[in-house]
Amino acid sequence: SQTIHQWPATLVQPVGSPLSLECTVEGTSNPNLYWYRQAAGRGLQLLFYSVGIGQISSEVPQNLSASRPQDRQFILSSKKLLLSDSGFYLCAWSIGTDTQYFGPGTRLTVL
Amino acid sequence: TQLLEQSPQFLSIQEGENLTVYCNSSSVFSSLQWYRQEPGEGPVLLVTVVTGGEVKKLKRLTFQFGDARKDSSLHITAAQPGDTGLYLCAGESLDSSASKIIFGSGTRLSIRP
Numbered sequence: 001s002q003t004i005h006q007w008p009a010t011l012v013q014p015v016g017s018p019l020s021l022e023c024t025v026e027g028t029s030n031p032n033l034y035w036y037r038q039a040a041g042r043g044l045q046l047l048f049y050s051v052g053i054g055q056i057s058s059e060v061p062q063n064l065s066a067s068r069p070q071d072r073q074f075i076l077s078s079k080k081l082l083l084s085d086s087g088f089y090l091c092a093w094s095i096g097t098d099t100q101y102f103g104p105g106t107r108l109t110v111l
Numbered sequence: 112t113q114l115l116e117q118s119p120q121f122l123s124i125q126e127g128e129n130l131t132v133y134c135n136s137s138s139v140f141s142s143l144q145w146y147r148q149e150p151g152e153g154p155v156l157l158v159t160v161v162t163g164g165e166v167k168k169l170k171r172l173t174f175q176f177g178d179a180r181k182d183s184s185l186h187i188t189a190a191q192p193g194d195t196g197l198y199l200c201a202g203e204s205l206d207s208s209a210s211k212i213i214f215g216s217g218t219r220l221s222i223r224p
Contacts, residue, residue, distance in 0.1 A: 036214075043117075043199060043216035044154075090153050097203050099144055100212055102153030 002027035006103040023091030115215035134200035
C-alpha cells in the first residue's frame with residue numbers, strides 16, 4: 001500500500017531563516033506530487049506540483065521554491081522566511097490526474 | 112479562473128440533526144472528491160464521484176454529483192460529534208491542462224453533543 005510522509009511535523013523558525021520541508025512517498029512509482037499551504041481553518045492553496053523528476057510548476061509567485069531530486073521525494077524550500085509564510089503545509093500525491101492523497105502536514109510558525 | 116464555492120462556510124448544529132453542504136462551480140468536472148480534515152492533520156478522502164447524477168452513500172453520509180457535473184452535495188443524517196471537521200470538495204476540471212485539482216474553501220462543521 002502507498003504511504004506518504006512529511007517532516008518535520010512542526011517547525012518554529014525566525015524571520016529571515018532558511019526552510020526545508022521534505023515529503024516522501026512509498027509504494028508507488030512516478031507519482032504526481034504537490035505542495036499546498038493552508039491558512040487556519042481555510043481551503044488549500046496549491047503552491048507547486050511536479051509530474052516527474054526535476055519538473056516543477058509554480059502556481060503562485062513567492063519566496064518559496066520546490067525541488068524533486070528523486071522520483072518519490074519532494075522538497076519545499078526558502079532562503080529567507082517571511083512572517084506570511086506561517087501556515088500548515090501539506091504534501092500530496094496522485095497517479096496522473098486521479099484523486100490526491102495527503103500527508104500529515106507540517107505546521108510552520110515564523111516569528 | 113475556475114472556482115469551487117462551498118456553502119455554508121461554517122455550520123454548528125446539535126447532535127442528531129441532519130445537514131447538507133454544497134459545492135458549486137460554473138465549470139464542468141470530470142470527477143469530484145470530498146475530503147474531511149481534522150485539526151493538525153491532512154485531509155482524508157471520503158468519496159470520489161464521477162458520473163453526472165451519481166449518488167454514493169458512506170454510512171450516514173450521502174454524496175451526490177450534479178447531472179451537469181458542475182456541483183455536488185454532501186448530506187449527513189443524524190450528525191454525530193465525530194462528524195466534526197473541515198469538509199473540502201475538490202474537482203478535476205475538464206478544462207485543466209495540467210495535473211492539478213481545484214479545491215473549494217471548505218465548510219467547517221461543528222456538532223454539539
